Amino acid sequence: MRTPKIPKPTIRRLAIYYRCLTKLKDNGVDKTSSKEMADLLGIKASQVRKDLSYFGEFGKRGVGYNVDKLSFKLKEILGLKKNWNVAIVGAGNLGSAIANYAGLEKNGFKIVSAFDVDEKKVGQMIVPGVTIQKIDDIEERIKNNNIEIAILTVPVNAAQEVTDKLINCGIKGILNFTPTSIYAPEDIEVEDVDFVISLKSLTFEIASSKNDL
């Protein structure tokens, strides 16, 4: 049975709760509460309770949550009980920096392939043990290496063409770093990470708080 439609911001917060619980666990904390987690994250306790309520009852009123159990449950909900094979598509500065980001492997995301159009990059190592391959070979390699997630860091003008190839070879999800909308069928998940949009969201807030003076 599919979980009822969960709002996107709730899903992101679940991942943030999971990160928060992992930190509590590392600090030897056994029990927590919606209030404690909310305070750590700068949000409201009622928000934490509402988000978790989509998935059933976790804590006991007045007793709170068992950190281990809730953490395990969130890990399961977020699909993190397995490791995920990831491909970097576009091995420029940003693609390389992401591939080498320590947080990926730690969280169960393993870079197993990288692709680029630039002949000079092909054959170079992007992370230990993974050499950059020609993008022409992408369909075959994605299929043969059980890669379910692609991180898209190609230039804008190549974004849709590469996306179409990824769709053809059965990718399940795309993390889109290109500053453009990409189109994929409904059964392929797309998450956009556009930090220029985030910067503009920041300047909106700064500009509108200035108008407040």
Place this chain on the structure above:
Amino acid sequence: MRTPKIPKPTIRRLAIYYRCLTKLKDNGVDKTSSKEMADLLGIKASQVRKDLSYFGEFGKRGVGYNVDKLSFKLKEILGLKKNWNVAIVGAGNLGSAIANYAGLEKNGFKIVSAFDVDEKKVGQMIVPGVTIQKIDDIEERIKNNNIEIAILTVPVNAAQEVTDKLINCGIKGILNFTPTSIYAPEDIEVEDVDFVISLKSLTFEIASSKNDL
């Protein structure tokens, strides 16, 4: 007068509409509609109209929007009529890749300073004309260079300490790439860009659609 409280997802979409209008303009398109924009972005036309309605009446029913005018208005709303001086705080792989991202300058964000703790990096050029400086000098340099936005790409364990320094020297906004929550007073805007959280949001969707089978 301060604009009424606008939901965060609306603000992000305004930035996306602005990007979409810029593209239409580049393609020589004069007029558009909520339907056309929505189709280009894979959302609903009613969403576009609702988001824009926070800021008044833009289009005429049945006639649509003048691309130039709406684009200009959104540019103003998003605080993009001026350029913004930006500092990169933490000049590792990710910080360097972001500093060199072509989309920044094109969108009015100018990297004018970069800081790191690593003595070996100090003095190196991060982008043409900008050398990496000691993080000890950050407060003075931020003040003297009229820097309003900091992009935070330091390790997690340094995140809050550096944030506190940035607050002290009068930064207006922080784009937080560190995988942790940072605390700042209400008048300092913080936007988180955590792509591991985005990946987990992706694996949630993939895992829950599998359960659907």
